[in-house]
Amino acid sequence: MPPNIPTILLLGTCDTKLSELLYTKSQIESTNATVLLMDTGRNPITHEEIAIPQSALLTTTTASIPTPDLTTLTRAEYITTLIPYATKKVTHLHEHHQIHGILAIGGSCGTTLAATVMRDALPVGFPKLLVSTMASGDVGPFIGETDISMMYSVVDIAGRNRIVEGVLDNAAGGIVGMAGAFLKRERGSTAEIEVSSRVRIGISMFGVTTPGVTRARERLEEVLGGCEVYVFHATGSGGRALERLVREGQIDAVLDLTTTEVVDEVVGGVLSAGPGRLTAASVRDIPRVVSVGACDMVNFGEVGTVPATFREGKRLLHEHNATVTLMRTTKKECVEIGRFIAGNLLDSRDRGQLRRTKVILPVGGVSMLDVAGQPFHDPEADEALFSTLERELEGSGICVMRDPRDINDPSFAVAVADELVKLIRQ
Incomplete structure (x- = not known):
């Protein structure tokens, strides 16, 4: 004692x-x-x-x-x-x-x-x-x-x-x-011991994936009752915190809907969570559902902070607000992003146990800005990301599924939450 x-x-x-x-x-x-x-x-x-x-x-x-x-x-x-x-x-x-x-x-x-x-x-x-x-x-x-x-x-x-x-x-x-x-x-106390037995789930979220993540969180709480859901803002430090808590054993399962920090690591944005993003859950082999939320964008500060090479290249920029500028990812960058995600998902001690990870791809759009009528809607770039992930993960044991809905569709959010519940209950 x-x-x-x-x-x-x-x-x-x-x-x-x-x-x-x-x-x-x-x-x-x-x-x-x-x-x-x-x-x-x-x-x-x-x-x-x-x-x-x-x-x-x-x-x-x-x-x-x-x-x-x-x-x-x-x-x-x-x-x-x-x-x-x-x-x-x-x-x-x-x-x-x-x-x-x-x-x-x-x-x-x-x-x-x-x-x-x-x-x-x-x-x-x-x-x-x-x-x-x-x-x-x-x-x-x-x-x-x-x-x-x-x-x-x-x-x-x-x-x-x-x-x-x-x-x-x-x-x-x-x-x-x-x-x-x-x-x-x-x-400790009896109440605290009861709390400590709850399933702890980490979810990654960004402003442009908030509706989907919110509905997924609600669904998990509905189905799993007393589970604890921790939402991590995908601003670099949020992704690093998620990885750390997974390594420390303080998270039991992950719904990694928003992997945008990978984009900043690959392309050179300001919100990278480092080269180890997505690896902790692979090493620990915990239930995990991964998607590609906000992988349509690279993050910068004010417009003037966007590197000259990108501005001179006539890249598609979107002012999210006065201090945040977003840049649409290209087909070539999406291929690199897909390879990076796949490589880190496969970064485990025992690849034979990767069946506890599922990748679900929202074909209808990976963010609020990537749906029909919005500035980042680019089905060809998205297809480059999706097909790269499918190709790189083929034969790995990781199930890759396409879903026709966009990432913020409430029914998509329920579906990915239910997939994670299946993995947890297995």
Whole structure:
């Protein structure tokens, strides 16, 4: 049974921010929570309050691998070297239920190190809070597709003063509250055990596939009763989050109706989810229905941000709104997109078990803009996508089906939802 009092892992560079870390530790302990202070500094520090010194992180059980001397490395090299050691330690603490929340404080280097450890070592749902001088700018590179909470330090974390201490006070209270909620969930109850047995389904959605996805979600909830449906906005980070949760085992089945992020990866748009999109469910072999929602478009920002090569090529552009410009995919690009999707669907350890994946192609249109009378309606480009998928997946065990309706047709949405239900029940 988990303890009643949460344990917080406090992470920071003790060679530069020991005073601030000790102050934060005392504020957390004033709530009766337990604190483990981990030193991620470049120069080793000895202090009785440090529970996990730098030396403990760098200890290796392999005699052939020498212990790195971080003091001889540049700042960038030290961060790159220490990250896997710190990640391994934090992973161990989490897997053995020894911590219930993590708090880190730092400048640009400390933030990079701490954020990477949080992303790589801890699953979505585990409390993560990072007080940083970088938190008022673009935090996307730090947070990625995870649920790290970032708090701006306002002034640099370089010595104690009323502003810094006020921010650290709030951070201490915040992480204790978050860890307490996590600990309560971890202890569990009859109701929570019942909730944890529900089928968890991930669905991908974009503005131009919203009607279809909404009806599919409603259908799943009607048929499967207490299932939990998580909708992911296909903006790059949404697709990465879907892949991550599938890898972590937090999703049991996927209705991947909107695979538009693949288009941006292949053609060069701004909403790519990376080269690994669609692979996690293949590796885990979970029930999955895939379609090609919004594969008729490449995403850019304002019209002026569309690369000159596309503008000069007289490509078909559509201003979705003042900040989003869409570009219609060509027949050639659709062939490349089909090959990419097929390749990632086949990226599994055991291709003999791919019968738990079905691909359903909406011949009537892959988005709101790809139906008769709309600007992106291009049956020839769609046919290039459909026929490529059929050809590339032939003999793989993956069932590929054509459906005459468009992706937002309510009856199509019900049909694909029902196909996923069949796979789940099998």
